[in-house]
Amino acid sequence: MFQGSMVAMVTPMQTDGAIDDEGLARLVEFHVENHTDAIIAVGTTGESATLDHGEHTRVIARIVELANGRIPVIGGTGANSTSEAINLTAGAREAGVNACLLVTPYYNKPTQEGLYRHFRAIAEAVDIPQILYNVPGRTACDMLPETVARLADIPNIVGIKEATGDLDRIKALVDQCGSEFEIYSGEDWLAMQAIVAGGRGVISVTANVAPAQMHDMCMRALDGDVDGARRIDDSLQPLHKALFLESNPIPAKWAVSQLGLMGPGIRLPLTPLSEKFHDQVRLAMQTASEALAA
DSSP: OOEEEEEEEEOOTTTSSSHHHHHHHHHHHHHTTTOOOOOEEETTTGGGGGOOHHHHHHHHHHHHHTTTSSSSSEEEOOOSSSHHHHHHHHHHHHHHHHHEEOOOOOOSSHHHHHHHHHHHHHHSSSOSOOEEEEEEHHHSSSOHHHHHHHHTTTTTEEEEEEEEEOHHHHHHHHHHHHHTSSSEESSSGGGHHHHHHHHEEESSSGGOOOOOHHHHHHHHHHTTTHHHHHHHHHHHHHHHHHHHSSTHHHHHHHHHHHHSSSSSOOOTTSSSOOGGGGHHHHHHHHHHHHHOOO
């Protein structure tokens, strides 16, 4: 259903933490103009953990309104409570998203059977395409390929964002889940290799800063132009690394603010990017920009 470079978009905020509606409008236009293939609204990079439920749904609805059908919008609606995830997913569906992205339950460490029942319950409760999201480095919960393969049999569970950083895991998912189930890299630095291995794209932090380059890299990889994709990927590797010098989305929000698309606002407990990293992020942005110009 979706492929290519799908941006896990930052949520612009004022310095007091209020949602910046004008910044949202600029960001949506930026991604439409630069051929981003989909927007993930209010995911991890969108500071979902610091938005209350009302804000969560309002921001998703506003992004859908701003996109106006020009670019798919996927709402981040995962939670570690099944009933909460159902409510968030239903709210995103009402807002008009094209699909939802649901992270594995964090902190409470469910079993594999618990994960299966959690996602099955959401899929049965809300009739909308749903993409699973496995990121054990954040959640302390790793959903194994065998569990994903069981969930892939549910018609409206259509794919997974796999963020273990393990290419063998990507290959196992491609092998076990069937051709109709879409595998997306959750790691920018691995995205090109994941697509070559049978994945359909990436849910990207880097696309916040270099959307045209990420789109071009993904399209080349999907079209079988591995050498062309690798050239772009090589130029982006410093940026992939720089955007994780501190916890995501701290560097990404600073970088987007440097592009003039929004202010530097971020919510506690996250803090602005440490000044000692500014030059490194700025240099990586310049390297990516020069590669696009070339």
